[in-house]
Amino acid sequence: MIDVDDLSAGYGGKDIIAEITFAAEKGEFVGIIGPNGSGKTTLLKAISRVLEISGGVVTLEGRTLADFGQKELAREVSVVPQETAMNFSYTVTDIVMMGRFPPHKERFAKDDPDDYRIVREAMEVTNVVHLKDRPVTDISGGERQRVIIARALAQQPKVILLDEATSHLDINHQVEILSIVRDLGETVTKIGVFHDLNLAAEFCDRIVLMSGGVAFVQSARLPRCSRWSACAMSTVSPRWSRPIRSPAGRLLCP
Amino acid sequence: MPDISRARTASVITVLIAMLICTFFLAWSLGPTKVPFTAFIPDDPSGMVDFVISALISAKDMSIVDFAPPFFPDPTAFLVIYGLRLPPRVIAAILVGAGLAAAGTAMQGLFRNSMADPYIIGTSAGGAFGAAVTIVFLGGLFLPLFAFFGAIGSTFMVYAIATRNGRASVETLLLTGIAISMFFSSILSFLMYSAGKSLHQIVFWLMGGFWNVSWNDVWLGLLIPVGGILLIFFARDLNILSLGEEDALHLGVNVEQFKRILLFVSSALTAVAVSIAGAIGFIGLITPHVMRLIVGPDHRILFPTSMLAGGFFLLLADTLARSFLGEMPVGVITSFVGAPFFIMLLRRRMRA
Numbered sequence: 001m002i003d004v005d006d007l008s009a010g011y012g013g014k015d016i017i018a019e020i021t022f023a024a025e026k027g028e029f030v031g032i033i034g035p036n037g038s039g040k041t042t043l044l045k046a047i048s049r050v051l052e053i054s055g056g057v058v059t060l061e062g063r064t065l066a067d068f069g070q071k072e073l074a075r076e077v078s079v080v081p082q083e084t085a086m087n088f089s090y091t092v093t094d095i096v097m098m099g100r101f102p103p104h105k106e107r108f109a110k111d112d113p114d115d116y117r118i119v120r121e122a123m124e125v126t127n128v129v130h131l132k133d134r135p136v137t138d139i140s141g142g143e144r145q146r147v148i149i150a151r152a153l154a155q156q157p158k159v160i161l162l163d164e165a166t167s168h169l170d171i172n173h174q175v176e177i178l179s180i181v182r183d184l185g186e187t188v189t190k191i192g193v194f195h196d197l198n199l200a201a202e203f204c205d206r207i208v209l210m211s212g213g214v215a216f217v218q219s220a221r222l223p224r225c226s227r228w229s230a231c232a233m234s235t236v237s238p239r240w241s242r243p244i245r246s247p248a249g250r251l252l253c254p
Numbered sequence: 255m256p257d258i259s260r261a262r263t264a265s266v267i268t269v270l271i272a273m274l275i276c277t278f279f280l281a282w283s284l285g286p287t288k289v290p291f292t293a294f295i296p297d298d299p300s301g302m303v304d305f306v307i308s309a310l311i312s313a314k315d316m317s318i319v320d321f322a323p324p325f326f327p328d329p330t331a332f333l334v335i336y337g338l339r340l341p342p343r344v345i346a347a348i349l350v351g352a353g354l355a356a357a358g359t360a361m362q363g364l365f366r367n368s369m370a371d372p373y374i375i376g377t378s379a380g381g382a383f384g385a386a387v388t389i390v391f392l393g394g395l396f397l398p399l400f401a402f403f404g405a406i407g408s409t410f411m412v413y414a415i416a417t418r419n420g421r422a423s424v425e426t427l428l429l430t431g432i433a434i435s436m437f438f439s440s441i442l443s444f445l446m447y448s449a450g451k452s453l454h455q456i457v458f459w460l461m462g463g464f465w466n467v468s469w470n471d472v473w474l475g476l477l478i479p480v481g482g483i484l485l486i487f488f489a490r491d492l493n494i495l496s497l498g499e500e501d502a503l504h505l506g507v508n509v510e511q512f513k514r515i516l517l518f519v520s521s522a523l524t525a526v527a528v529s530i531a532g533a534i535g536f537i538g539l540i541t542p543h544v545m546r547l548i549v550g551p552d553h554r555i556l557f558p559t560s561m562l563a564g565g566f567f568l569l570l571a572d573t574l575a576r577s578f579l580g581e582m583p584v585g586v587i588t589s590f591v592g593a594p595f596f597i598m599l600l601r602r603r604m605r606a
Contacts, residue, residue: 050500074506085498087366088551094493101490102506155505 001026001189002047002159006056009046015054015213016042022208022217024159027186031204032193038210040193044163047191048079060159074103078152080165084144089135092147096122099154122153126180142173149180160184162192166199178203263555266548270562274348277566281344281573346467346530347572347584348565349475351537353527355564356482357520358538359545359556363492364516365424368546372524372538375431375517379438380408381528385459386445389452397459398471398529405525408434413517421510424499427517462534462585464572471530481523482561488515489553496551534585536592537564543599 003023010016017039024030032040045051047058049065058065060076068076078099099122100115123129126146131139136147145165152160162181166174174196181190182203194200200207209216357372365374373379384404388397412434416426446456485492491512495502502509527534541564542556549555571587579587 048504050503070503070508071506074504077504079500079504081500081504084501085366087368088496088546090493090551094552095497098494098497098505102494102502107487107490151505 001028001061002191003059004043004047004056005059007043007046007053007058008055009042009051009053011042011051013054017046017210017213017215019056020215021056022215024189024191024206026158026189028206029182029190029192029204030206030208031200032191032208032210032215033197033200034210039213040210041163042213043210043215044079044161044191044193048077048161049073071103074155074157076157077159077161078155078157079161079163080145080148080152082164082167084148086136086144089137091133091135092123092128092131092139093119093133095136095147096128096150096154099151103155118156119150119154122150123147125153125184126150142169142177145169145173145177146180149177153184157188159189159191162190164193164195167195174199259550263549263559266559267562270559270566274562274566274569277569277573278344278348281347281569281576284573284577342467342469342472343464343572343576344569345472346475347464347569349472349478350464350527350531350534351541351564351566351568352482352561353475353478353523353564354534354538354568355541355560356478356485356557357523357527358564359542359553359560360485360492360516360520361538362542363496363553364513364520365428366496366498368543369539371536372520372527373435373533373535375412375427375521376408376434376438377405377521377524378528378533379435379442380411381405381525382442382456382460382533383408383438383445385532386442386449386456389455389459390445390449394452394455398474401459401532402474402525402529404438405528406521408438409517409521409525413514422513424513458583459532460585461583462532462588463575463581463583464531465581467530474526475530477526478523481519481526482557484519485516485523486554486557488512489557492516492553493551496553532583532585534568535589536596537568537588540592540595541567 001024005021007020008015008018020043022030032043034040042051046053047065053066060068065073065077096119097111097115100111100119105111105115120129123132126149128143128146128150131143131147136144139147149165160181165181166177169177178199181192184190192200192204194204206217354372358370361370361372361374362368364370381401381404384400384402384407385397387404388395388400412427412430413422415434416422416430442456446453449456491502491507494505494507495509495512495516499509502512524538542560545556545560545563549559568584568588571591572584575582575584575587
């Protein structure tokens with residue numbers, strides 16, 4: 001589905017992440033964990049093309065991501081950021097509708113019933129229908145994040161990238177939102193950066209550990225106990241001097 | 255958009271157009287020369303229509319003077335109403351108000367800040383510099399042209415300085431704008447200091463007003479509706495950009511290209527406005543702000559309503575200045591009314 005191959009990227013000519021290789025299968029939920037400064041967000045930004053990549057390649061269903069047009073990319077990949085600035089009081093429906101206009105519609109096309117249906121469905125999935133006419137400036141942080149996820153769904157993407165999408169919410173909302181994301185089904189591939197190891201272990205199918213700009217990847221969907229142990233290991237030894245990997249690329253559990 | 259808000263938008267636009275038309279006629283009928291209302295209406299409308307049609311068919315040049323004696327009751331009053339008072343000044347006030355309001359709306363959306371105005375990236379300082387140069391060195395020759403290129407030039411300068419690797423971040427644009435504004439202001443101060451006799455001319459220009467507006471200014475001003483329509487085309491993209499650049503990128507907006515378009519169109523609008531009437535303050539700041547409170551933040555509606563409201567407000571202010579305050583610079587009035595209003599909005603935000 002989405003293949004990251006030998007990826008390097010960084011800021012101002014200096015690489016933050018180097019030679020990252022992993023793949024996410026269709027419908028999978030991959031969690032990226034690691035200490036601050038390990039390059040988690042940089043990796044996500046390189047995948048979503050906010051950051052210019054300096055080496056390697058990201059492919060989506062065999063096609064290089066760099067070849068996608070901006071609108072085309074928005075039809076395939078949507079991003080849920082940690083926080084979205086809300087300076088103006090758009091209604092919830094306005095915001096979710098933004099998942100339709102640039103990616104799926106021409107400039108002068110009117111919003112048709114299909115768009116309204118898709119927006120409505122996205123809002124149903126994330127449980128924000130009752131807020132549809134409220135200004136986004138007036139709703140709580142958890143509600144706002146669900147609205148942003150609804151917008152991401154309205155883009156009808158194949159891949160959703162979550163950049164610590166729940167980290168400033170309380171635990172109830174974190175669990176609620178991650179459940180929504182996990183239950184999106186097998187059509188959407190989910191890749192999320194996590195700050196909270198417990199949540200990552202609980203919700204993700206697979207874990208990518210980052211440290212000092214390199215990644216250690218679980219090669220297949222593993223049972224929960226193994227995800228937990230991967231997370232546990234990252235707390236025991238937050239900085240590895242070099243990769244602890246078996247020849248198959250399988251993460252060695254302690 | 256729900257039906258309720260659509261109906262509301264329609265009624266707001268209707269009210270604005272009605273207000274604009276009323277002010278238009280008010281502005282037209284007021285002035286130092288008292289003119290009876292009967293002087294507005296032609297004696298012989300059908301004869302006039304025939305005359306216009308035959309002139310159009312024979313492609314003959316028509317002048318305003320051809321109309322007065324045969325068709326209107328009072329030739330002198332006719333020339334005052336149709337020749338002197340109405341056309342350039344009233345139309346220019348509407349166009350300039352609309353242009354500043356549109357540019358202000360665009361800047362507030364781009365900078366994600368409702369305190370931004372059209373002059374924020376150095377446009378007015380550049381325009382003032384251009385105007386001062388020609389006033390001091392060329393006796394005010396080609397003043398609108400100098401003001402226009404000063405304003406456009408300073409914006410390009412800001413953009414060029416703020417751009418690195420083809421990207422210009424909004425924060426850098428803002429800071430560069432402030433720096434360039436200060437730089438031009440200092441040159442302006444020097445020019446004023448050494449201006450001697452022409453100092454008052456610079457000062458008057460800076461206050462902003464419509465004393466010397468001619469038909470040529472109105473023709474230039476017709477660029478304003480064109481720019482306004484262009485901005486309306488991009489209103490949806492601006493909605494998305496106002497949530498932040500990364501969000502816009504993820505939603506498929508070509509952010510850097512769009513920012514260039516937005517900066518170019520709104521600085522051109524501002525430059526045209528400034529070259530016609532000088533640096534009139536507060537219209538571009540307050541009009542979008544007020545309209546956002548009334549119609550909401552959707553730029554598809556905000557652009558047209560702000561332009562109508564800006565045209566209305568500036569025409570009203572100019573009519574006041576012209577009729578009751580002895581040709582006071584209109585910029586004095588807009589700022590005098592605008593500043594307290596701004597403080598009121600600020601207080602309201604602090605409470606919220």
